[in-house]
Amino acid sequence: MFLGVVPTECIQQIFKVIDFTKERDVHICCSGTFRLERALQALAPQVKVHSNDVSLFSCVMGGLATGAPIEFTFTGELAGKEKLLEKADPVTRAAAVMVAFEMARYARRNNAYNVKHFDYYDRNFLHYVDRTVPKITRTLEAMEVNSFFPGDWLKHAHSAIERDAMILAFPPFAKGGYEAQFKFLNENVEWDEPAYGLWDPKDLREETRKLERAGARYCMLTDQYWDDHKAVLKFAAGRRLPHYCYAKTKASSFIHKRGRADAFRYKPVDPEKLTAKSKVEILLADGAKMNFIKDVYLAKSITHVSGMVNFLILIDDMLVGSVIYDEGPKTRLAYGDHTVLILSDLAIINEGKLSKFVAMLATSRALVRAMELKLLKRYDQVVTTAFSRNPSSMKYRGVLKKLSRRENDAGDGYVIQYGGPVSDRTPQQLYQDWWKKHGPKKG
Numbered sequence: 001m002f003l004g005v006v007p008t009e010c011i012q013q014i015f016k017v018i019d020f021t022k023e024r025d026v027h028i029c030c031s032g033t034f035r036l037e038r039a040l041q042a043l044a045p046q047v048k049v050h051s052n053d054v055s056l057f058s059c060v061m062g063g064l065a066t067g068a069p070i071e072f073t074f075t076g077e078l079a080g081k082e083k084l085l086e087k088a089d090p091v092t093r094a095a096a097v098m099v100a101f102e103m104a105r106y107a108r109r110n111n112a113y114n115v116k117h118f119d120y121y122d123r124n125f126l127h128y129v130d131r132t133v134p135k136i137t138r139t140l141e142a143m144e145v146n147s148f149f150p151g152d153w154l155k156h157a158h159s160a161i162e163r164d165a166m167i168l169a170f171p172p173f174a175k176g177g178y179e180a181q182f183k184f185l186n187e188n189v190e191w192d193e194p195a196y197g198l199w200d201p202k203d204l205r206e207e208t209r210k211l212e213r214a215g216a217r218y219c220m221l222t223d224q225y226w227d228d229h230k231a232v233l234k235f236a237a238g239r240r241l242p243h244y245c246y247a248k249t250k251a252s253s254f255i256h257k258r259g260r261a262d263a264f265r266y267k268p269v270d271p272e273k274l275t276a277k278s279k280v281e282i283l284l285a286d287g288a289k290m291n292f293i294k295d296v297y298l299a300k301s302i303t304h305v306s307g308m309v310n311f312l313i314l315i316d317d318m319l320v321g322s323v324i325y326d327e328g329p330k331t332r333l334a335y336g337d338h339t340v341l342i343l344s345d346l347a348i349i350n351e352g353k354l355s356k357f358v359a360m361l362a363t364s365r366a367l368v369r370a371m372e373l374k375l376l377k378r379y380d381q382v383v384t385t386a387f388s389r390n391p392s393s394m395k396y397r398g399v400l401k402k403l404s405r406r407e408n409d410a411g412d413g414y415v416i417q418y419g420g421p422v423s424d425r426t427p428q429q430l431y432q433d434w435w436k437k438h439g440p441k442k443g
């Protein structure tokens with residue numbers, strides 16, 4: 001609905017190349033629909049977020065998110081809505097702004113289609129407001145904003161420098177586009193409109209240079225190609241304008257993820273060669289590599305299901321197993337929105353209790369993080385399903401808790417659900433935990 005919303009894939013790219021988990025404060029310039037705020041809350045919840053925008057909708061949301069709702073009155077063509085909203089709470093009033101913004105698309109009433117749509121919205125205003133309230137509530141729940149500045153984004157960017165905050169800016173790509181979008185609302189709503197300069201994108205490069213000279217750390221999203229800066233990412237979809245991201249951050253904060261492009265040769269793990277000091281490595285793997293592993297090691301009776309994120313687990317360069325994650329409507333329904341499904345956690349050998357190690361590793365945030373990045377959300381727990389001849393699965397004992405169990409349809413075994421919290425222990429720490437309890441020397 002809003003023009004210029006950051007595409008989800010582009011947000012994913014930003015979070016892959018810039019490590020916000022090392023930032024304390026971030027100034028988001030031109031928050032719009034607060035998508036970057038929501039991603040930050042999910043992926044770097046320690047960050048204090050300072051938002052900014054000038055539009056009525058964003059200022060209303062910013063006010064709600066910071067516990068200081070702003071005052072506004074529908075007037076002119078929308079004056080009648082005040083009576084309808086007499087007893088409405090601030091969230092319902094925010095929903096009303098959103099509906100009025102949608103109506104604005106037809107407000108010119110320059111053809112029969114627009115007239116019909118505008119009238120329909122007008123007559124069914126409260127119905128649309130009621131439908132919009134849950135959206136607003138969800139958005140507010142998903143964003144934690146520490147402060148909101150209703151004013152010019154350049155001012156907000158410069159004030160970040162004083163605070164040693166990172167700037168994450170997504171200023172408009174075109175001059176006057178937002179003003180045209182919000183014209184109807186601004187003409188028919190009375191509110192304390194912030195003063196700001198009409199943004200002209202041709203100034204972006206010079207303004208970015210000024211920020212740099214002032215010592216800013218920034219991440220700037222734009223459709224402009226700059227030959228004197230290397231973009232840290234480019235996002236291009238079809239014929240739409242590409243998005244480039246230029247950044248200057250703490251040197252350590254760049255993560256370069258490279259997929260292994262070499263042919264899939266591997267050394268299978270030899271438990272005798274493991275030591276207390278062995279090094280664990282987790283590698284993101286593509287579907288084809290996973291299929292190969294599954295074909296070799298999974299029981300032929302198991303139907304292979306592909307997941308959203310796959311990992312190969314290596315210890316001292318020897319392949320130990322794999323972990324596959326997914327998220328499905330069933331998992332969400334049964335365990336809530338912050339639960340990730342371990343579709344498979346496989347050890348390539350039965351000896352040495354390595355399957356327990358792979359199960360432990362599957363709970364680690366270091367792996368779950370890839371799913372969080374993919375779906376832009378935070379996971380608190382993992383669940384998995386075990387198919388076992390016995391009433392409980394040895395591999396999960398002491399690692400996950402039994403959540404439910406039923407006999408399988410054939411009556412010769414059990415389908416058991418296991419779950420537990422996502423662990424903040426790193427793969428190497430989990431290896432040490434495993435080694436102490438189950439390492440080969442322990443028999």
Ligand SMILES: C[S@@+](CC[C@H](N)C(=O)[O-])C[C@H]1O[C@@H](n2cnc3c(N)ncnc32)[C@H](O)[C@@H]1O
Nearest residue numbers: 004005006030031032033035053054055152153
């Ligand atoms: C490209 S959008 C940002 C979109 C947002 N990041 C999102 O994904 O929803 C631009 C936003 O900049 C705001 N804006 C336009 N001129 C501005 C200015 N001078 N200062 C601050 N915000 C401005 C508009 O109201 C609009 O919400």
